[in-house]
Amino acid sequence: MATTTTTARPLLAGLDPTLLELPFYEPQHADLAAQVTAWTANRAGLWRRPAPYPPSELGRLVLRDLGESGLLAFLDPDGGRADGGDLRSLCLAREALAYADDIADYAFSIQALAATPILRHGTTAQRRRHLPGMAAGEVQAAFAVSEPGAGSDLAAVTTRADADGADWILDGTKAWIANAGTADLYAVLARTGQNTGALGLSMFLVPATTPGVRVEPVDVLAPRAFAHVHLNGVRLPGDALLGRPGGGFPIAVEVLDLFRMTVGGAAVGFARRATHAALGHSRRRQIYGGRLADLGTVRATLADMEVQLTAAALLVARAAWEADRGTRPARHSATAKLYATEAAQRIVDDCVQLFGAAGLVADSVPERLYRQIRSLRIYEGASEVQRAVIADSLDARRAERSSAVFDRPA
Ligand SMILES: Cc1cc2nc3c(=O)[nH]c(=O)nc-3n(C[C@H](O)[C@H](O)[C@H](O)COP(=O)(O)OP(=O)(O)OC[C@H]3O[C@@H](n4cnc5c(N)ncnc54)[C@H](O)[C@@H]3O)c2cc1C
Numbered sequence: 001m002a003t004t005t006t007t008a009r010p011l012l013a014g015l016d017p018t019l020l021e022l023p024f025y026e027p028q029h030a031d032l033a034a035q036v037t038a039w040t041a042n043r044a045g046l047w048r049r050p051a052p053y054p055p056s057e058l059g060r061l062v063l064r065d066l067g068e069s070g071l072l073a074f075l076d077p078d079g080g081r082a083d084g085g086d087l088r089s090l091c092l093a094r095e096a097l098a099y100a101d102d103i104a105d106y107a108f109s110i111q112a113l114a115a116t117p118i119l120r121h122g123t124t125a126q127r128r129r130h131l132p133g134m135a136a137g138e139v140q141a142a143f144a145v146s147e148p149g150a151g152s153d154l155a156a157v158t159t160r161a162d163a164d165g166a167d168w169i170l171d172g173t174k175a176w177i178a179n180a181g182t183a184d185l186y187a188v189l190a191r192t193g194q195n196t197g198a199l200g201l202s203m204f205l206v207p208a209t210t211p212g213v214r215v216e217p218v219d220v221l222a223p224r225a226f227a228h229v230h231l232n233g234v235r236l237p238g239d240a241l242l243g244r245p246g247g248g249f250p251i252a253v254e255v256l257d258l259f260r261m262t263v264g265g266a267a268v269g270f271a272r273r274a275t276h277a278a279l280g281h282s283r284r285r286q287i288y289g290g291r292l293a294d295l296g297t298v299r300a301t302l303a304d305m306e307v308q309l310t311a312a313a314l315l316v317a318r319a320a321w322e323a324d325r326g327t328r329p330a331r332h333s334a335t336a337k338l339y340a341t342e343a344a345q346r347i348v349d350d351c352v353q354l355f356g357a358a359g360l361v362a363d364s365v366p367e368r369l370y371r372q373i374r375s376l377r378i379y380e381g382a383s384e385v386q387r388a389v390i391a392d393s394l395d396a397r398r399a400e401r402s403s404a405v406f407d408r409p410a
Pocket of ligand 1: 179
């Protein structure tokens with residue numbers, strides 16, 4: 001007679017181990033999940049409240065720790081430890097880190113975002129110069145493409161990069177830049193040619209200590225290292241150019257297409273934290289002589305939270321799996337970001353509601369999540385931009401399908 005054995009699932013705080021058993025994932029993803037969740041669990045002191053360090057200091061500290069723990073090694077494949085650089089790993093890592101703490105996710109994700117253009121388009125010399133320090137968590141980087149007049153409409157960038165002999169001179173302002181002020185290196189999108197729009201934009205690597213770089217800090221809803229970066233006559237050597245002249249826009253779009261699904265991963269992490277907090281509170285809270293969790297409408301809210309959370313996690317997993325098997329990422333990435341960030345916003349709002357007044361107390365888990373989740377529907381493309389990307393992809397697919405039907409040889 002066959003015997004059934006049950007394998008104990010690992011305790012992965014912040015992740016759903018049953019999702020990891022789906023065919024989207026491979027054994028190395030379960031290993032990574034265990035590694036990241038153990039890392040966050042062992043650093044509970046860093047996530048306690050009141051926070052032990054100001055956000056920008058915590059960001060650098062966490063980055064260094066991530067580097068020392070090998071969790072950023074994938075940023076330097078030339079260093080021989082390429083594990084974890086696929087999109088499924090990136091999304092899972094963000095999910096687990098966001099569950100633990102906003103700044104942990106921020107430190108990890110911005111470093112990966114800024115390293116990716118160097119990884120994919122850097123020369124051997126550029127990779128050797130920048131990636132080992134970034135993978136070690138010693139060098140912090142930032143991805144500076146937005147401007148006061150160019151956010152959703154990235155092709156409207158006006159920062160100029162003019163050739164001066166073999167050098168480049170940069171002038172302009174980059175706006176809303178994550179890690180600005182604490183970063184050592186900026187990947188900057190600037191206009192090199194006379195062309196307007198997406199043509200004529202190039203990417204440059206700008207060390208933060210270069211004369212002419214000035215940072216203007218910006219305080220936001222969820223405190224973090226965040227600033228505008230002013231570039232005034234910033235002189236860079238010729239080899240600061242990343243990729244080819246005029247090739248900056250496709251680099252920026254490629255990076256954003258890939259990273260949008262990881263924003264979805266972070267949203268799932270925040271939403272899972274909210275779902276767990278809401279469930280725990282509803283079970284503990286005594287009301288009308290029983291538990292809050294036993295009221296019919298509360299049970300319905302908890303069920304809706306769970307369904308949205310699972311749907312979001314599955315869309316992120318699908319997007320990452322598609323990207324890892326070589327599917328063009330734009331549509332799935334936009335779908336995952338749009339749904340996961342919008343669902344996470346609703347889930348966090350429900351969490352606050354179930355806590356009642358206690359959910360509004362400064363620095364409580366619901367209050368913190370409420371502030372932290374908001375920006376995800378804006379950065380790396382607002383929800384409306386994701387809808388436009390998805391709608392465009394439908395047009396392209398419809399055109400492909402109709403031509404497949406009607407253009408068949410008779
Ligand atoms: C927390 C945070 C971190 C960020 N980090 C970085 C970073 O590291 N590097 C960087 O370069 N930038 C960064 N940004 C900037 C971010 O990418 C931009 O804020 C974003 O692209 C939106 O641009 P915008 O703020 O100029 O808004 P706008 O482009 O002015 O858009 C405002 C609103 O208009 C609407 N809208 C825009 N386009 C459309 C459309 N096609 N259809 C319908 N409605 C539309 C949307 O509601 C949108 O929210 C960050 C922003 C935030 C909030």
